[in-house]
Amino acid sequence: MLSRATTKKRIFHVGVVISNKEGARDPEGETVLRDLVHRSGFADVKGIRAGKYLRVDVEAPSEAAAEGLVRKMCDDLRIYNPAAHSIVVEAGRLPE
Amino acid sequence: MRVGVVRFPGSNCDLDTVATLMGIRGLSPKLVWHESDELGKFDAVVLPGGFSFGDYLRAGSIAARSPALSAIRRMADEGKPVLGVCNGFQILVEAGLLPGALLRNLSLRFVCQWVSVRVESRRTPFTALAREGQVLRMPIAHGEGRYYASDEQLRDLERSHRVVFRYSDGSGRVVDEANPTGTLGNIAGISNGQGNVVGLMPHPERCCDPALSPWGSTDGRLIFESLLGGDR
Numbered sequence: 001m002l003s004r005a006t007t008k009k010r011i012f013h014v015g016v017v018i019s020n021k022e023g024a025r026d027p028e029g030e031t032v033l034r035d036l037v038h039r040s041g042f043a044d045v046k047g048i049r050a051g052k053y054l055r056v057d058v059e060a061p062s063e064a065a066a067e068g069l070v071r072k073m074c075d076d077l078r079i080y081n082p083a084a085h086s087i088v089v090e091a092g093r094l095p096e
Numbered sequence: 097m098r099v100g101v102v103r104f105p106g107s108n109c110d111l112d113t114v115a116t117l118m119g120i121r122g123l124s125p126k127l128v129w130h131e132s133d134e135l136g137k138f139d140a141v142v143l144p145g146g147f148s149f150g151d152y153l154r155a156g157s158i159a160a161r162s163p164a165l166s167a168i169r170r171m172a173d174e175g176k177p178v179l180g181v182c183n184g185f186q187i188l189v190e191a192g193l194l195p196g197a198l199l200r201n202l203s204l205r206f207v208c209q210w211v212s213v214r215v216e217s218r219r220t221p222f223t224a225l226a227r228e229g230q231v232l233r234m235p236i237a238h239g240e241g242r243y244y245a246s247d248e249q250l251r252d253l254e255r256s257h258r259v260v261f262r263y264s265d266g267s268g269r270v271v272d273e274a275n276p277t278g279t280l281g282n283i284a285g286i287s288n289g290q291g292n293v294v295g296l297m298p299h300p301e302r303c304c305d306p307a308l309s310p311w312g313s314t315d316g317r318l319i320f321e322s323l324l325g326g327d328r
Contacts, residue, residue, distance in 0.1 A: 003107070024244050027202045052153075077161065078190060081154065084197035084244045089220065 003039070009059045012066035017088045018080045019051030026050055064092045097286055099324060100128040100138035102168075102184075104148035104159045109181065109301060113144045114160055116301040120317065122324045130159065135167035140177040140221075140323055143168070143184025145237075145299060155198065155240045156186030165191050177221040177323055178293040185285070185295030194295050195253065196245035202278030206239040210310070211276055213284050213298055214264040217257050220291045224322040231268045232261075232315035234298035236276060236284075239299040243283040253286060261296050262284035 020026045028050035037045045056073070060066035071089050074080060080087045099117055103110045110127060117125035125142075128135055135141060149158035159165070165187070172178050172193055180188040188194045201207055213234055215226040226232075245253065253259055261284040265274045270282045277297075285296025300316030303309050 024197075024199060025202065025245070027200060027204050028280075031204065078157065078192070079153070081157075081190065081197040083195065083246060083249065084199055 009061050011036050012058045012060055012083050014058055014066050014089060014091045016054040016070060016074060016079065017090075018053045018054070018085050019049045019087075020084055021086050024046055024084045062080060067091045075087040097123055097140060098138045099125045099150075099323070100135050100141045101125055101137070102128050102130055102143050102164050103143060104130045104146070104162060104164075104187075106148045106150055107139055107144050107146035107183070109145035109183075109299065109323060113142055113181070113301045116304045116316070117137075117142075117320060119228070119304065120320050120324075122319065126165070130162045130164040133163070133167070134181060135164060135313075136170065139178075141168055141171055141179070143178075143180040143187050144301070145182030145184060148187065151183075154190065156183060156188075156190040159187045160190035160192075169193065171291075172288065172293045175292050177234055177254075179319075180293075180295040181223055181299055181301065182236075182241070182297055185297055186240065188293060188295045188315060193293050194288055195249045196243055196286070198240050198297075199242045199244050200240050201238070201242050201276075206237070206277050207241070208235070208237040210235050210313075211278065211284075211298060212264050212266050212268075212274065213261045213296075214268045214270065215260070216262055217260045217287070217291075219257065220260055220287050220294050220322075221292045222319045222322050223260060224325065225318050226322070227266055230263060231266065232298075232300075232318065233309070233313040234300060234303050234316060235309075236298050238277075238297055241277040241279065241296075242277045243286070245279075245280065250280060256280075258287045258289065259283055259285075260287050260294055261298070 233297040303316040306312035
């Protein structure tokens with residue numbers, strides 16, 4: 001039982017952010033920047049990219065393993081389209 | 097020729113497509129549920145438009161993993177004609193049967209209008225009866241139809257003449273004003289390397305009956321009649 005406890009799995013929250021690659025125009029981000037942010041005087045904001053966020057709850061032995069599994073899932077199932085999107089996979093941080 | 101028309105949860109052009117194909121002598125269409133294993137017995141397949149799986153995650157991305165796509169992949173490999181219209185095009189792209197991606201329209205709007213489309217290649221089973229440069233009037237209706245590909249993919253598509261349709265003006269000039277979505281190179285449809293898999297955003301099934309068009313356009317018939325032969 002003791003050895004089992006040392007390899008005990010727990011749930012990790014892994015965030016996946018999917019957004020358009022730099023070369024692919026992002027009209028939503030452009031509109032937020034132009035028509036909301038710049039119009040309201042936040043001139044120092046130089047760019048906004050909109051994206052899609054998925055929170056994936058994974059049972060894994062470690063944070064690194066959880067991230068690895070989610071990365072594999074994203075690649076295998078084409079959760080993003082590599083022709084047009086890039087993704088960020090990061091464990092641990094939850095939206096407030 | 098037996099043509100399977102695949103219905104996914106959320107397809108909504110499936111019955112229009114079947115009805116249209118029934119009106120073309122020589123084509124024998126049948127509606128096929130996406131989980132059915134009978135697709136293999138068909139000579140050709142059409143993935144119709146709609147909102148498969150509610151467009152969740154990204155238009156076409158969930159349907160691309162449906163059992164039907166395994167059968168469609170085999171049909172594509174065997175050289176059978178495969179056509180994806182609108183959401184069907186999105187599904188073929190998401191399944192990797194066609195390169196690139198279909199992103200949200202630059203206007204962020206769902207665009208629903210009649211357009212002119214120039215036939216760029218007649219080396220596909222869906223354009224064999226067209227003249228190269230022929231202008232077809234067809235309707236579009238989509239929110240995610242802005243074709244995008246990497247520079248390298250785009251060069252490859254152009255070099256191998258796999259751009260099949262481009263948005264143009266009424267006289268066939270490919271100009272920015274005729275681009276309804278911000279799609280790269282005015283691309284409205286492409287094919288795979290072999291030419292037997294074609295995807296396009298316009299809806300040919302909606303312009304086969306003169307009653308459905310303000311201009312009485314039946315230009316869509318050409319796409320489906322081409323299936324029955326031409327000098328490919």
